[in-house]
Amino acid sequence: MERVNTNVEFCINGKRIVDIGFFLSALKSLKHEGFGCSFYDMVLINEKIEGLESIFYFKCVMCNRIESVRSAAPNTFSSPNMAAVIGCVSVGIGHTQLNEFCASLDMPGMSNKTYQRYHSKLSPCVEEENKKLMKEAAAEEARLALERGDIDKNGTPVISVIVDGAWSKRSYRTNYNASSGVETTSIGLDSTIYKKISQINERLVINAESLLYNVDTNSAETYNSVVAKFVGGKRINYSLKGSYETRCKAAAISFNSKGNFLDIIYGSADDSVTGYYTKSFLKKREKQQLRTKKRK
Numbered sequence: 494m495e496r497v498n499t500n501v502e503f504c505i506n507g508k509r510i511v512d513i514g515f516f517l518s519a520l521k522s523l524k525h526e527g528f529g530c531s532f533y534d535m536v537l538i539n540e541k542i543e544g545l546e547s548i549f550y551f552k553c554v555m556c557n558r559i560e561s562v563r564s565a566a567p568n569t570f571s572s573p574n575m576a577a578v579i580g581c582v583s584v585g586i587g588h589t590q591l592n593e594f595c596a597s598l599d600m601p602g603m604s605n606k607t608y609q610r611y612h613s614k615l616s617p618c619v620e621e622e623n624k625k626l627m628k629e630a631a632a633e634e635a636r637l638a639l640e641r642g643d644i645d646k647n648g649t650p651v652i653s654v655i656v657d658g659a660w661s662k663r664s665y666r667t668n669y670n671a672s673s674g675v676e677t678t679s680i681g682l683d684s685t686i687y688k689k690i691s692q693i694n695e696r697l698v699i700n701a702e703s704l705l706y707n708v709d710t711n712s713a714e715t716y717n718s719v720v721a722k723f724v725g726g727k728r729i730n731y732s733l734k735g736s737y738e739t740r741c742k743a744a745a746i747s748f749n750s751k752g753n754f755l756d757i758i759y760g761s762a763d764d765s766v767t768g769y770y771t772k773s774f775l776k777k778r779e780k781q782q783l784r785t786k787k788r789k
Contacts, residue, residue: 547601590725
């Protein structure tokens with residue numbers, strides 16, 4: 494435990510994120526046998542801030558014993574620090590925007606070192622869940638191809654593939670220096686490849702067959718739009734330390750699960766990790782998506 498000044502009551506400033514159930518249970522457990530001391534006999538003497546989490550140190554005025562209480566359970570997938578990083582990836586912001594948001598709430602932010610540490614823990618989970626969903630999607634397309642009779646002479650399902658791509662940040666036609674990009678390969682019933690051309694007449698000629706069969710690259714473009722959401726509209730350079738790659742995989746999870754990135758990521762750790770308000774938000778969004786689908 495770090496050294497604390499046990500003679501002066503500590504004055505805490507600003508707001509904190511607290512797991513209220515965990516915190517209250519910890520406070521109730523503060524009892525000193527033999528003296529009958531409890532939390533009511535303690536004063537706050539210090540706080541250790543660890544990103545969006547805190548450790549509060551209390552001193553008992555009866556027996557001078559020092560106790561520590563955390564604001565939330567540490568090293569869990571739903572801890573405030575990990576949850577904040579997951580939220581940043583989900584809504585398309587990064588460390589700087591997170592700290593600005595925290596500042597607007599008058600609460601401590603997170604150091605870049607701490608942010609990167611939790612981001613590194615999240616990345617393998619995102620990659621693993623993305624692989625699972627891609628395998629499921631490929632198996633479903635193979636099944637549909639067999640049902641349609643789209644097979645080769647060896648009985649192997651023949652699946653059409655749409656290819657597209659995107660850069661990690663906007664060039665604005667002047668600054669072509671993106672450090673990373675994503676290749677979009679969409680598997681589905683319809684397929685075509687658009688070539689980049691300068692003249693509208695050439696475009697019509699090249700895509701004449703595609704126009705006759707009414708096919709396009711909409712599925713690939715839809716995924717690219719999801720990527721744009723996860724990278725903040727390409728306004729920020731997320732190419733460093735694997736962040737862009739992780740966000741592209743997170744976008745693939747969202748695309749293949751119809752927007753259920755949060756549910757899948759929390760569920761990958763433990764079904765009980767997904768919190769009450771997280772589940773409530775996901776249910777509301779699902780109902781909204783159903784209403785939107787019915788109106789179309």
